[in-house]
Amino acid sequence: MQVDTGRFPLNGDWWYRPGPVEERFLQEDWGGPSEAQGWQLVHLPHDMTEMPLNGFDERRLAKKGCYVRDIATEGRADSQLSCAFLEFDGVAVSCRVWVNGRPATIHRGPYTPFSVRLDSAEDEKVRVLVEVDSAEDPEIPPFGGVVDYLVFGGIYRGVWLRHCGRAWIDDAWCLPRPAHEKDTWEAPVHVTIAAIEGRAAELQALHVVVRLFDSGGDHETALAEASVSASQEVSLLLALASPRLWDIDAPYLYRLSITLEDAAGRILDTVEKRIGFRTAVFTPQGFFLNGRRVFLRGLNRHQEFPWSGYAMGPDAQRCDAQLLKRELGLTMVRTSHYPQSPHFLDACDELGLLVFEEIPGWQHVGDAAWQEQSLRDLQAMIRRDRSHPSIVLWGVRINESQDNHEFYRKTNELARTLDPDRQTAGVRYIRKSELLEDVYTFNDFSFDGDTGPLTAEPGRVRHKSSPLIANPSRVLPSGPAPYLITEHSGHMFPTKRFDQEERLAAHALRHARILDAAMGDQRIAGCLGWCAFDYHTHKDFGSGDRICYHGVMDMFRIPKYAAWVYASQVEPRERIVLEPASRFAKGERDAARVLPIYVFTNCDAVDFYRGSRLVGRFFPDRRHFPNLPHPPVVIDDVIGQLIDDEGWPARDAALFSRLAGKALAHGPSRLSPTEQIQMGLFMLRRRLSMRDIEVLVMRYGMGWGARDETVRLVGIVDGKEVIERRFGADSAARRLVLEPDLLVLDTSSDEEWSSTRIVVRAVDQYGNTAPFVFEPVHIELEGPARLLGPQWISLQSGAAAFWIAAGRNEGRVCIRAGVPRFEEPAQVDIEVIQRSYERHEPGN
Incomplete structure (x- = not known):
């Protein structure tokens, strides 16, 4: 008899009811859920509490709710040959599960998967009941202290029904590595076999077959086989000459098929993985992918969405990854501060977006039981995700926690046991912290000055006592070590998308300056900003409305100006970016100043037009941003060639444009004594009064009364016009x-x-x-x-x-x-x- 095997989604036809489980739900004669009893039919993923966008009381999230699903078992193969599991990708925060009224399991923790055996009773129909408790349990990470994010309750990730034989593949993973022979790679496939209780002795003649296919799945590139017995771990080695490498620009994925057969040749279980051939190493000289130094330009991501909390399906998860990689041009994302959706990680594999994944937590480390739960979280995270080529770093330390030698000795030891080839890291904000991990990951909030960057000279930091970033040698506990900045900006300068233009531009410039400083230090492997999207939080954080406005995009994934700092760093052949940090209104900024205008672009130059007339051509500011691949273009003159209408000599026209531009940017009082003398001599030569100067500035600079308010920005690449954007002070x-x-x-x-x-x-x-x-x-x-x-x-x-x-x-x-x-x-x-x-x- 053939064994029915496979993994099937099981997300429809669930019933949900608010409140704890009632004893009658567990009785054999209970008729089941119905709308008349207060149940509603839901389709997973599901959020138990639809919260308003802001201004709510987060204590409303603490509640219990029940889910019920009937699973038909008619037509299944002989129960002596097969068994079934119900696999949950994520339930928040904790849950109890019953199968046909009998306790099946208890799971604690909102971010890790778990499974339930269904075949312990030979029933024609299996009824699964799940009681979810979304309260913040202080014995479960990330809780126990204050937490700067919210956890939304429910069965918020997918559920799967898995059929397999009386023995099955309990775990399988592979992380390829170069072999000793030139251009040859080896892919060790690690497989763990499990069996029905009491049947392991009967299953001594099992067979594991491992096949490697190209990305299309049509061509078999490698094969390995081994004989195993139940409850055994086995490693099989695949060898491949000159494989196609997985890289951020060409993320090639192979398909790995692992099959378990019994002595009669019946397939008991099949598992498939996607793997990539690549090397990823952090060193004191930076990060190297396939031997090539890559600067890790990235952001942190929370997995929540407006109104739905954590409960979002695969499309939204994939769209987030595409947005980070393709729209913002990132090379790395940090899954702050917990393991995130398998769909998101799958998309990172497909897109070539590197991932730093970390265990749940935020500053607080609890007692011994809490730490044991954290170790279980770490084990579940690594077991789930260690075949992903996109993941290059395990976060084995609670975010921003204090040193804890014994606990972090255990987390590092566990991670290295489960995955010896991937490096570990631990995010801290502490200088000279004990380094037990492979990489010193540091939340660098050194920059706390320059609160008005648009009123300073372009690119200049006014407070010299506040460096942009810390010197790694003054942060590391002793000697050189791999070093990665994992947060910056964020709470230091919260910015709403509906803030005044100057604050939005200042927010963007903070990201640009810190990113530029990090790229200029070869000891720094990368720089991850805080954060990608605005997110919900507790009353102790944020702006008082339960939102932290720390993202370069808002909660709707709509960009603020800071998003264009990252997007503009991609090469023009990939995508042309031309985004000004201005609305081109005449009174939006303090004192009606209109300059400078920062344009975040990857063009070689920008031509600036007012109406139909060219003001001038402006170039990237490499003086103040020497390390960015594409520094912002700074438009510091809105008069330019327009002043030629006055018929002045070129020297006087250039002088007036320069001094008027500075006044329009910083106010007339910022003119230096030398510049004031220059202006006075110019006025004498041209026989102009102060009133005349004001009229000229209003006419050519501010454009008061202009009939054509159109502003055009034209991007130039290789001497050719490649993109155009239009704006206007008469916007309506x-x-x-x-x-x-x-x-x-x-x-x-x-x-x-x-x-x-x-x-x-x-x-x-x-x-x-x-x-x-x-x-x-x-x-x-x-x-x-x-x-x-x-x-x-x-x-x-x-x-x-x-x-x-x-x-x-x-x-x-x-x-x-x-x-x-x-x-x-x-x-x-x-x-x-x-x-x-x-x-x-x-x-x-």
């Missing part, structure tokens, strides 16, 4: 637009629900976001999808976003969004395609 909101990340959603009855983000923007006549529109937007949906969150949302500085989730049925979804000021609503259509059923094997 004209219409709403909807911009979905995805136009087609795949769905099936038991997959995690498919979703897409839809950005809604009020745009002006130039196609730019109208930044001062804060009106409510009404959202309507027609078709096989549902809205995640409320029907009414408010624009924030002209933009917001919402997510929709596809249902089971295929068809067209029409989304409309409207505000009273616009006659016509914005509309976009999304196609939902019913996907044919596919069998799933475990990923990485």
